[in-house]
Amino acid sequence: MLKQMEGSRAVAEAIALCRPEVICAYPISPQTHIVEALGEFVKDGSLAPCEFINVESEFAAMSVAIGSSAAGARTYTATASQGLLFMAEAVYNASGLGLPIVMTVANRSIGAPINIWNDHSDALSQRDSGWLQIFAETNQEALDLHIQAFRLAEELSLPIMVCMDGFILTHAYERVDMPTQEQVDAYLPKYEPRQVLDPAEPVSIGAMVGPEAFMEVRYLAHAKQMDALRLIPEYAAEFKKVFGRDSGGLVHSYRTEEADTIVVAMGSVLGTIKDVVDEMREAGHRIGVLGITLFRPFPIVQVREALRRAKRVVVLEKSMAVGLGGILATNVGMALAAKPIDVYTVVAGLGGRPITMRSLHALFRRAEKNDLDPVTFLDLNHSLIAKQMERERAKRRSGPAAEAMLRDVGVVAAKLA
């Protein structure tokens, strides 16, 4: 059914259709509306039987999820930013134990300085945690990916993060096609755990493993993740059969035919990039886009194939590997190793900085002329940085940098909540 609704609400309704049995959460912007809605569904009885647990921290949220998943319940939680970092030890533990928890990450920057707005630093900080990571481009896709996520997680016995851009998607009202309960039931089988805490068949889970088997246990996690590369296209195809639309998959090419320049990105910014590419194509530029839906496991073969004919690749990412450049770009670079293709890293949109069509037009034109540094920070205010650097040169006790720079800017650019 077509509905006009907030992204968070759409995701919450989709989660409810998946019949979760335990939901636990701790509030953090911009994840709050998702768990508020789910709390409401459980409290008013429309989602039953299901336990909704208001925990005392994200560390507890993931730990409750570990317990309930190990006891055989379909389990969901959501977080963002500082919350994801606060639960990090348990994030690794959940995947190490092979527990198919589904978690929404409403992508948000990481402090300090504290900032509630969107970028991908939070999810990408956990890229090696053993969780699968998929990135939604639109609210429809976010909704659809959650339904696929339970199926995938439970088949592989691995946890999944469904990443959607904070505010840009979570708080945007858009039209979505909400599936029916019958459709979801037809697509998503009952959860049959591989391991379950059960007095009838007592097992020990989480024993200490020494050097004699640790490598093998860890390798298995890698092998299982790689298996997702086979399953995801299958599940996406089946999804299309049941729900009648394309959603999910590994990567998506857009107007890459005969493209000299291909822009690679993840998440909602793909919409803006596609608009720019449309305009540039009309003006005769040979430019296209590769959207990455699946970030972990990284679809290295598909990325290589999609970029094979490009002369140059511009990786535009809302994240940064401090001291190196890009995170997504490093991964894309691995796919292109030994190929004579220039890879430009563009760090953009950190902490909610708007990524405008105007800036992208200029950026892509410079890329076409090979006039980009290996690492570019889009729309960086260089004079602001120069001023602060000068202050630090002039005086040892120059004080906290962020506060001084905000004073220079003169207006509070973002209101903290």
Place this chain on the structure above:
Amino acid sequence: MSFQPVKFYQTGTFTVGNRLLPPEERSVQSQEKRYNSINSGHRACQGCGEALGARYAIDAAMEATNGRLICANATGCLEVFSTPYPETSWQLPWIHSLFGNTAAVATGIAAAIKVKKLKGERRNIRVVAQGGDGGTTDIGFGCLSGMFERNDDVLYICYDNGGYMNTGIQRSSATPPAARTATTMAVGPEPGNVFGQGKFVPAIAMAHEIPYVATATVADLRDLEAKVRRAMEFQGARYIHILVPCPLGWGTASNETIRIARLAKETGMFPVFEAEYGEVKSVVAIRHPLPVEEYLKPQKRYAHLFGKTPQVEVIAKLQALADRNIKKYGLLDGGAR
């Protein structure tokens, strides 16, 4: 095997021989059909109080739930010595996740069981969480308090050996004053752990007004078993804090574990009581009051108090702490106040 109805002579007030009792009144441990929840073959040190405490407590909990029990275990000696891969001592469903999240893992298990029961997919199963003092009073304290506050249906058992034993005997917030640990060495002008720090988590558990809180020691098997049984009669959050001497960390002989635990109680250093909904309901009285030296002397972690010049002032301060316990909990008159 049937029990012999033969009566033996009792030799002292503390040797309440099972064989003097009718079979139905005998302790869980004395029954041949006990669950042996933590089987032999584990790798605890000889005389480990924690191994003993876990065996007593979990067998009693299994008995009380007819074997329908799931256990979540914090990182620490108990976890490490019981599950050296690929072997496990546990004869019940058991999970180890992390050091500081055991109460929350147990909450998750209890929530899952509740939903599965409502769906008719599973019968009733109870949940017990367990960890050392470090995993309980320090790093796991947030999760523990959250579980208490929500009144989740979990029995949490803390095995208090007064330090981080698994990592080599460092100080925790349950390490008693003056005790030597690897991070409170017996050096300097005030050797050992400092006075005026630390916390007594049973009292904090009571402040949550949860249905049941109790303390126990491995010296009194019947009391410990009775408390586990009682705890299982409640729904909601419950907490049992068991004093478990650690021969390695405390520097005691491995055949002294029970005696040392008993001395902790008899000197008033460790109050043994139970509480319901935030109110103390009963205390186990001291039978033969003893000065704290009796408890301190056999332990090498207090050896610096008994050198050439005994640290009488420090010992007096420890005695004052014991006296305070005795007064506060009414340990001499069994709680009559």
